[in-house]
Amino acid sequence: MAVLLKFLTALSLFVGAARAQGFMPVPPDDGPCPVFPVVKNFDLHAYLGRWYEIERFFNPFQDGSCVTADYALFPNGSVSVLNTDVQEGASNTIAGVATLSDDPSAGQLFVEFPFTAGFDGGDLGGNKPNYNVVATDYKNYAVVYTCEFFGPELKFEFSWILARRPYIPSSFLADLKAWLQLVNINAKRYMPTVQTDCPNRVAS
Template structure:
């Protein structure tokens, strides 16, 4: 738990101070995002490697409203195996510009916020691609712990067309439902 917390702090500091070196990456966000439909549980299908998630499997993110109108973020996973020690981080998200709800800011530590950009989204809110203002962070999320190979390959094509190096994606082990 402490390593996850330290990693999240590092992540937030890093992304709040970094700008992308690669201008060839298309970081355009979806034009419309219905936050109410986006809330709920998402499973991490693939991600770029980062110290704050290294070794975690069965990773999920659950979003819900807080009393103050911000979004509660609960990231959870298991160390090394699906039977490993559970690791959880609780944070908050906000939408700084209500005209662009697909560009959120997320914080797991104090007032340090990092980008959470919804780059692509299924019309039925069954999968999402999330990145940031830098090309160093990328996640493929799904409402289910598994997605079909043809969908995964389609998402890789979309990401490749945006300029992301999809060879850096790590598939996340998830339970089979």
């Protein structure tokens, strides 16, 4: 019951945020969560540092521009997560914590933020990681995906395309999306993130 209440709360946020932005996003595909790949022999240390959000699936927790994610290692081995965006000209940050899954060689982590209303892997049952690195070369790009299935017509999918710079070549992005379609991730759901006119950003 607690999980269902959290889902309904998040669903209302999802619909309300979409209406506020004047559109309805492409909905998730019917059926359960897809089978998707994750990076093997994951190199956490190479993954640390700053990533710029290039595109994302619509979700109720994000509506800003100039989005970045900074990952750093805590002394205890967990990962500091600092997400930053710009809304109405003001910079905002939110801090979280990530830990590797039971298989440290897989690109799967548990990430918790204060605003996720309990939507972290451990709270949904089954201890499923909620941050799955589907693809990365560590130096240029990464794709993150997660999915939770609650039953018919009750499914949440989140995904982000990240890059080490605020832009990515359009030809590479097109090829990447074509590959994502082949591995059961609906690339039609991605929306571009504005990465221009960002305050206090040094041109790269």
